[in-house]
Amino acid sequence: xxxxxxxxxxxxxxxxxxxxxxxxxxxxxxxxxxxxxxxxxxxxxxxxxxxxxxxxxxxxxxxxxxxxxxxxxxxxxxxxxxxxxxxxxxxxxxxxxxxxxxxxxxxxxxxxxxxxxxxxxxxxxxxxxxxxxxxxxxxxxxxxxxxxxxxxxxxxxxxxxxxxx
Numbered sequence: 470x471x472x473x474x475x476x477x478x479x480x481x482x483x484x485x486x487x488x489x490x491x492x493x494x495x496x497x498x499x500x501x502x503x504x505x506x507x508x509x510x511x512x513x514x515x516x517x518x519x520x521x522x523x524x525x526x527x528x529x530x531x532x533x534x535x536x537x538x539x540x541x542x543x544x545x546x547x548x549x550x551x552x553x554x555x556x557x558x559x560x561x562x563x564x565x566x567x568x569x570x571x572x573x574x575x576x577x578x579x580x581x582x583x584x585x586x587x588x589x590x591x592x593x594x595x596x597x598x599x600x601x602x603x604x605x606x607x608x609x610x611x612x613x614x615x616x617x618x619x620x621x622x623x624x625x626x627x628x629x630x631x632x633x634x
Contacts, residue, residue, distance in 0.1 A: 470514065470630060471590040473522040473550070473578045476537075478595030480504045483613030487528060492537070496614075501537060503617040508541040510623055514630045521549035522578050522592060550577040573599035575608075591629040593617070 477483045480503050484496035494500050511517055519542060525534035526549040535543050572580070574596045582590055595613040609626045617623060 470517045471547075471582075471585075471587055472511075472517050472519050472545075472630070473581075473590060473592035473594070474507075474519050474542075475574070475592075475594040475596070476501075476521075476523040476525050476534075478613035479593050479611050479616045480507065481616065483595055483616075492525070492529070501539065504539050504542060506617045506623060508539060510627060510630075511541070511545065513627070517545065517630060518547045519545040520547060520581060521551075522574060522581075522594065523549075524551075526551040548581075550581045575600040575604070579604065591626070593622075593626055 474480075477485045480501050481494055481498060482496040485492050485494050485500060487493070492500060521531070521534055523534065525537070531549050531551070534549070535546050538546065574592075574594055576599065578590075578592050579601070581587075591607050591609060593609040593611060595611045595616070597608060597610045600608050607629070609622060609629055611617065611622050612619060615622075617626075
């Protein structure tokens with residue numbers, strides 16, 4: 470099972486901004502304050518692997534985005550919907566804007582899932598816009614202000630991962 474994981478609005482409130490190149494939360498709490506809830510939930514699902522579906526991978530780089538995660542989550546990360554090669558044309562020149570920049574979160578995830586031949590996946594995200602009715606059951610939608618701190622969201626994620634609701 471693959472879990473596509475957004476950061477903002479999921480692991481902390483959707484109020485994170487880059488300030489002098491460093492992510493800063495401009496809301497009550499701290500960055501990744503709800504990550505332990507996901508770590509605890511995933512303890513019951515050892516086969517779940519994570520693909521980052523967060524803009525942090527583009528803005529900071531995949532490796533820097535990963536370093537923000539606690540060890541228990543970082544060890545499960547196998548990739549991201551964004552890869553730095555996406556910003557280069559075939560001739561090696563950099564693009565100022567890429568397909569990924571204009572795609573909604575669902576399109577980014579779906580493209581990754583299709584290319585990897587994934588069938589068994591779920592996404593946890595606070596951006597429900599653009600999701601196909603065919604894959605809507607794969608989205609665990611969070612409120613950007615409460616993320617995974619909402620027990621109903623955690624129960625929904627557990628159910629989608631194969632646990633009890």
